[in-house]
Amino acid sequence: MSDADDNINEGRRRFMLSGALVVSFSMFPGVSAMAQEVIADEGAAVHIGKATQALAGSLKTNPYLDAWIKIDAAGKVTVYTGKVELGTGVRTALLQVAAEELDMAPSLITFLMADTGASPDEGLTAGSHTMADSGSALLNAAAQVRGLLVDAAAKHFGIDSKQLVAHDAVIKAPDGRSMTYGEAVGLVDLHRVATPTSPLKNPASFDMIGTSLPRVDIPAKVTGGASYVQDMMMPGMLHARVVMPPVYEARLLDTNAADVLKMPGVVKVVRNGSVLAVVAKGEWQAVQAHRALSAGCKWTAGRALPDPATVHRDLKQISTQHIEISNTHQPAGAAVKTLSAKYTKRYMMHGSIGPSAAVALYKDGEMTVWTHSQGVYPLRDGLAEMMSMPKDKIRCIHVEGSGCYGHNGADDVAAHATLIAHEMEGAPVRVQWMRETEHTWDHYTPAMVTEVSASLDASGTIVDWNYALWSSSHNERIVNAGRLIPARMLEKPFVPAPSVPMVQPEGGGDRNAIPLYSIPNMHIMNNFSPTMPLHTSAMRSLGAHMNVFSIEAIMDELAAAAGADPVAFRLKHMQDPRARDVIQLAARKFGWPGQARKRNRGVGFAFGKYKNLMAYVAMAIEISVVPETGQVVLEHAEVAVDSGQIVNPNGIRNQIEGGVVQAASWTLYEELKFDTSRIRSFDWGTYPILRYSAAPRSINVHLIDRPGAPFLGAAEASMGPTAGALANALFDATGKRLRDMPLAGDRLRELIDV
Numbered sequence: 001m002s003d004a005d006d007n008i009n010e011g012r013r014r015f016m017l018s019g020a021l022v023v024s025f026s027m028f029p030g031v032s033a034m035a036q037e038v039i040a041d042e043g044a045a046v047h048i049g050k051a052t053q054a055l056a057g058s059l060k061t062n063p064y065l066d067a068w069i070k071i072d073a074a075g076k077v078t079v080y081t082g083k084v085e086l087g088t089g090v091r092t093a094l095l096q097v098a099a100e101e102l103d104m105a106p107s108l109i110t111f112l113m114a115d116t117g118a119s120p121d122e123g124l125t126a127g128s129h130t131m132a133d134s135g136s137a138l139l140n141a142a143a144q145v146r147g148l149l150v151d152a153a154a155k156h157f158g159i160d161s162k163q164l165v166a167h168d169a170v171i172k173a174p175d176g177r178s179m180t181y182g183e184a185v186g187l188v189d190l191h192r193v194a195t196p197t198s199p200l201k202n203p204a205s206f207d208m209i210g211t212s213l214p215r216v217d218i219p220a221k222v223t224g225g226a227s228y229v230q231d232m233m234m235p236g237m238l239h240a241r242v243v244m245p246p247v248y249e250a251r252l253l254d255t256n257a258a259d260v261l262k263m264p265g266v267v268k269v270v271r272n273g274s275v276l277a278v279v280a281k282g283e284w285q286a287v288q289a290h291r292a293l294s295a296g297c298k299w300t301a302g303r304a305l306p307d308p309a310t311v312h313r314d315l316k317q318i319s320t321q322h323i324e325i326s327n328t329h330q331p332a333g334a335a336v337k338t339l340s341a342k343y344t345k346r347y348m349m350h351g352s353i354g355p356s357a358a359v360a361l362y363k364d365g366e367m368t369v370w371t372h373s374q375g376v377y378p379l380r381d382g383l384a385e386m387m388s389m390p391k392d393k394i395r396c397i398h399v400e401g402s403g404c405y406g407h408n409g410a411d412d413v414a415a416h417a418t419l420i421a422h423e424m425e426g427a428p429v430r431v432q433w434m435r436e437t438e439h440t441w442d443h444y445t446p447a448m449v450t451e452v453s454a455s456l457d458a459s460g461t462i463v464d465w466n467y468a469l470w471s472s473s474h475n476e477r478i479v480n481a482g483r484l485i486p487a488r489m490l491e492k493p494f495v496p497a498p499s500v501p502m503v504q505p506e507g508g509g510d511r512n513a514i515p516l517y518s519i520p521n522m523h524i525m526n527n528f529s530p531t532m533p534l535h536t537s538a539m540r541s542l543g544a545h546m547n548v549f550s551i552e553a554i555m556d557e558l559a560a561a562a563g564a565d566p567v568a569f570r571l572k573h574m575q576d577p578r579a580r581d582v583i584q585l586a587a588r589k590f591g592w593p594g595q596a597r598k599r600n601r602g603v604g605f606a607f608g609k610y611k612n613l614m615a616y617v618a619m620a621i622e623i624s625v626v627p628e629t630g631q632v633v634l635e636h637a638e639v640a641v642d643s644g645q646i647v648n649p650n651g652i653r654n655q656i657e658g659g660v661v662q663a664a665s666w667t668l669y670e671e672l673k674f675d676t677s678r679i680r681s682f683d684w685g686t687y688p689i690l691r692y693s694a695a696p697r698s699i700n701v702h703l704i705d706r707p708g709a710p711f712l713g714a715a716e717a718s719m720g721p722t723a724g725a726l727a728n729a730l731f732d733a734t735g736k737r738l739r740d741m742p743l744a745g746d747r748l749r750e751l752i753d754v
Contacts, residue, residue, distance in 0.1 A: 092651060265286075308346075345449075508542055607724075623730065638700050669742050
């Protein structure tokens with residue numbers, strides 16, 4: 001993490017400053033401001049807008065090859081990505097993609113992730129877009145760079161490029177002549193716009209893609225090495241802790257700062273409006289001073305929180321925008337039976353195991369921030385606005401954090417670190433939130449309500465489907481300074497940008513609200529709330545967890561009403577051949593529906609295609625229920641996955657298995673505790689997550705590889721199907737149809753006792 005290791009592409013940085021490259025990021029395929037922009041490259045106007053729209057993935061918004069791959073005269077190859085490692089293994093998978101098309105061993109490549117001083121701007125690492133966006137860009141950029149180097153060598157040797165073989169950064173001719181990539185790059189300019197076509201390798205010849213290369217981020221994590229931003233140590237580093245208000249909108253009236261300054265090791269108490277922090281030489285000294293400072297603060301009352309008993313009723317009242325996301329009308333049979341159901345989901349927190357942390361250094365008028373933000377460029381822009389600093393004077397470097405799962409406190413603690421470091425010029429300042437802060441100032445996943453009504457004809461076919469949901473954006477990420485919690489607490493506070501719904505097909509709260517099943521008549525409404533009574537934002541899979549839960553639960557009820565097996569019923573309504581493949585594979589591997597079950601055991605099935613754009617997932621599960629306690633254990637799961645071309649099989653299995661475990665925790669046990677006064681889930685005792693005693697016993701993941709097909713993101717794809725399968729298995733085990741999450745614990749015990 002020293003300056004010597006930063007590998008900034010100074011030439012590209014100069015181009016970015018003097019050439020006025022205008023780029024934008026969008027989570028929606030095919031949307032790019034660059035389509036209307038002109039790039040001025042060293043004074044020569046080059047219109048690349050329309051041409052870039054044919055490029056793969058993030059090449060659309062970062063079209064220059066040397067934004068992705070840099071080769072120096074000594075042959076050192078550096079590959080860049082604007083995406084970040086969140087524990088999903090994408091660092092390894094992206095490295096494999098680049099290594100494959102560069103024809104190099106991964107160990108010979110220096111691979112750098114998101115850094116506003118070095119990497120391309122790929123916006124956010126979110127929505128399972130990394131492989132689809134950055135993986136596709138790297139696949140094509142690496143192939144084009146290799147092709148250019150080989151062509152340059154062929155011209156130099158005076159032979160056809162097809163006679164040359166590239167391997168481990170060396171290009172060899174049949175007669176024994178050779179040229180390194182470092183020598184070849186002197187004959188070609190990589191500062192050029194990528195082309196729509198690439199000399200991609202035949203998938204049948206892949207050596208690296210499709211193999212389970214050991215994850216490069218794991219060794220330090222399992223040996224106690226420095227792995228996370230929480231582990232960072234720098235010479236002369238100071239430690240800070242922030243004191244947060246006890247409740248939303250409470251303003252700081254008075255402090256005991258004078259007394260705290262007398263405590264051992266305390267260097268400074270920083271205050272700006274209601275932003276309050278203590279800085280000390282040692283971390284424990286900072287913690288002790290934080291306790292004293294917290295105890296001596298006086299705050300205004302702040303605002304009341306909603307009554308948890310009326311959250312879902314209130315949600316219908318504050319959802320003031322009514323957005324029709326699907327309305328189809330086709331001939332169908334007459335309805336003979338109609339089923340209706342309502343489902344609810346409570347607020348939940350990210351529950352990051354490591355409290356959010358960041359390190360910042362303000363020196364010579366420039367701010368450097370080491371952060372676990374999922375979007376270093378959006379964060380940089382927000383920090384620049386908050387600090388009234390030019391963007392090029394703030395550099396945000398991604399360092400993996402211990403815990404994420406969406407928009408947690410990573411951006412906010414980076415803002416805290418920036419504000420404090422600005423007051424401690426020349427000294428790096430490490431800020432880590434306390435556990436209570438992490439829990440009570442999280443951006444919670446929003447509560448939701450869904451209602452569905454569906455009808456069958458005489459043949460047991462679904463003929464109409466009416467679905468409505470009530471929720472918010474599920475995405476309040478950093479688009480201006482006001483989206484940063486500390487910026488709203490300053491003496492001169494910033495106002496957050498208004499909340500807006502995310503557009504289909506990605507969707508936000510309405511993600512996956514449109515079933516993939518073939519249903520002739522569908523009407524689906526997203527009742528959007530532009531405000532929420534609690535701080536909310538993105539959590540893994542956004543609304544897909546709830547929407548797939550609702551869809552898959554009612555599909556089982558419809559199957560029962562039709563007198564059909566749940567798997568056969570799904571296949572009857574599914575035309576997508578890849579969806580049918582995963583449904584059939586999961587059922588076959590499970591031996592669906594299996595033998596007669598023991599008492600308090602049940603089986604369930606569910607399917608989902610994440611966002612109807614990404615990976616296909618189907619699963620069959622068996623659960624056990626302890627009636628006396630309401631504990632539910634996922635005993636056995638067989639999961640089938642189609643994520644297109646597989647890069648790292650074990651990496652996908654890691655994500656599917658982890659998603660099943662986390663979604664089981666959400667669906668069965670997790671809910672935020674609060675009352676009208678304040679958030680009450682301030683530690684692990686007051687916000688229980690899945691315990692080892694209830695962890696899934698067996699999860700088998702079966703992958704369908706599609707060589708040459710586009711990469712489909714899989715990291716969030718198992719969340720919804722897990723929830724749906726659990727709901728269906730619980731009905732099979734207990735005869736009770738549970739529609740309000742969380743499903744297990746006291747609620748289940750009381751329902752069984754009825």
